[in-house]
Structures are given as C-alpha cells and as structure tokens.
Amino acid sequence: MNSSLYSKQGLIRIMLARRLFGLARGDRLPIIAELTEEFDCSRGLVQNAIAMLEETGAIVLNKRGSLGTFLVSTDYSKLWRETAWESIVGCSPLPYTKRHEGLATGIYSLMDKMGIPFRFAYMQGAETRAQAIMSGKFHFATMSKVAAQIICDREPSLHILMSLPPLSYLGGYAMAYRDKAWKEKKVLKVGIDSNSPDHALMIRSRFGAKYEAKTGQKVEFVPLPYTRMIEAMHSGLIDITIYNKDGLELGFVQAGAYVSDISLTDSEKDGTCAVILVSNEDYGLAPLLKDVLIMEKLLKTQNEVMEGKRTPIY
Structure with a gap:
C-alpha cells in the first residue's frame, strides 16, 4: 500500500478496515488506546474511522461500556471496499x-x-x-x-x-538420468535450477566438491529452469538431475531414461x-x-x- 496516496484520516480508515476484516461476529474490538498505538495516531482519528465504517454499513457494533465494544455483524463486501486492496x-x-x-x-x-x-x-x-x-x-x-x-x-x-x-x-524426490552407466562418465553434466533454492541445495549436496573428491568424477553444473530438466536430459544436454516424484509419475521421463529413489535428510523432507x-x-x-x-x-x-x-x- 502506497500511504503517500492517502490523507492521514483515509489511511487510518484503511488500516482499521484491514484490522477488522479478520474479526468474527461477537469478537471484542481492540480498545482505542491499543489502536492509536498500533496506527501511531490520535484517538480522534481512530474514533472517526470507526464511526465512518459504521455509517457505511460495513460493520455494526455493540458498545457495552467498560466491557468494551463488540462486533455484531460485518458486511464483508462493503468492508472489503474500505481496505483499498482491490483484489x-x-x-x-x-x-x-x-x-x-x-x-x-x-x-x-x-x-x-x-x-x-x-x-x-x-x-x-x-x-x-x-x-x-x-x-x-x-x-x-x-x-x-x-x-x-x-x-x-x-x-x-x-x-x-x-x-x-x-x-x-511434493510427493518426494527421485534421481532422473539417461544412462545407467552415469557413474562411469569422466564428466557428469548435472542439471541445476539456481532459481529454486531447494533444488540447488539438493544438487550441490550430492554432486559438489565432496562427490568429486570421493569418485574422481568431474561434475559440470548446467543451469536450467526446473521445467526444462527432463527435456534437457532426453536431448543429452544433461546426464542427470533431481526431480519431484509427482512430475515423474505423470510420465515426464520417457523410454530410454531411468528413475531411482533418493533418501532425504530430515531438513530436505521439509521440501x-x-x-x-x-x-x-x-x-x-x-x-x-x-x-x-x-x-x-x-x-x-x-x-x-x-x-x-x-x-x-x-
């Protein structure tokens, strides 16, 4: 929200409408002192904003003295128009x-x-x-x-x-590759989507410097959008990548390519x-x-x- 487009009174009215949108019938409104602190404004501005929302029919309130003010009903279509969200x-x-x-x-x-x-x-x-x-x-x-x-x-x-x-x-992850003998290649071309942090993390943890040192195989990371990984594998642009099981179960991997499960760490399961x-x-x-x-x-x-x-x- 660009606050510079609104007067102070208009801005407080918008903020109040947004604050009240989540309240249910029968809920007690925050007290005026709480709202003035939250909105960083005077009591008068908050009181005027409440009155304006009542006048438009967006909300109906029941004031119970020391017990506070309670929401009787909300016309959500009218209150929505007061939030300045549009959609x-x-x-x-x-x-x-x-x-x-x-x-x-x-x-x-x-x-x-x-x-x-x-x-x-x-x-x-x-x-x-x-x-x-x-x-x-x-x-x-x-x-x-x-x-x-x-x-x-x-x-x-x-x-x-x-x-x-x-x-x-996602339903999990699996390794997708075009050649069962991928471990024997001198240079392994691995598809990686750096725009997807979880994908990049899994790829680098499995094919990074430790993998090269352990296997003696040179790894070449090939940057690709995630949606192009399987196509790139079939065309020979990459040898292997990690892909989500849901996509693989839809038949994205065609004849002549292979899929194998991978075990996930606890943190990777959050993916x-x-x-x-x-x-x-x-x-x-x-x-x-x-x-x-x-x-x-x-x-x-x-x-x-x-x-x-x-x-x-x-």
Missing part, C-alpha cells in the same frame, strides 16, 4: 500435478467463500516469486518450506505465514511441505490470510482433488 493476488508454480491443483483449489475456494476478490498468477522459481512479493506485484506466494527458509534467512522483509504438513507440496510466504510490509494482510486460509479445510480440499472427488478450480 488479493497470490503466485504459485503452474499447477501441473494433482497435488498443486489441490493446493490452488483449496486457497481459491476459501477466498471465494469469504467473498474476497482473488486470483492466482503463475511463476516458476521460488526466487522469482519471492522477488515479486518484495516488489509489491503480488501479495503472497506458495513454495516449499526449504526454499522459503533459505529466502527468509536472506530477506528479513519476508516471513512464512503458514507451514503445511509433509507431502502437501515436501507447502508454505505461504508474505511480506512484513503489507499491513493487515497476514491476519486476514491466517483467518481465511484455515489449514484443515485447505488440506481437505487438496485431498479431495488428489483423490478425484473434486474438480480443480483456480
């Missing part, structure tokens, strides 16, 4: 697997149920999605927990809002967990998403899509 835009990888389709459907359905204008944009590479959030282009991104942790360690303006259980993002990554600077967004994206409902929808019991919508 929420999330970014995710292209949903090419049932697991990703289920995750996208779960998020979309929960947003739709709350009447929140929402759409997905699709971008490959966790680094690219993180940069899009920091630039203000999108409001949140889905990615693996490992990728998000690496990015958050480097970018203090971002944080993980929600972390889902194992196997909510199968989906997370929601957000910016610390988008006021009110994190509480809203926490209230709307209920994990149990999201996972239920994902499972229904994966089991073929629900049509994907995103």
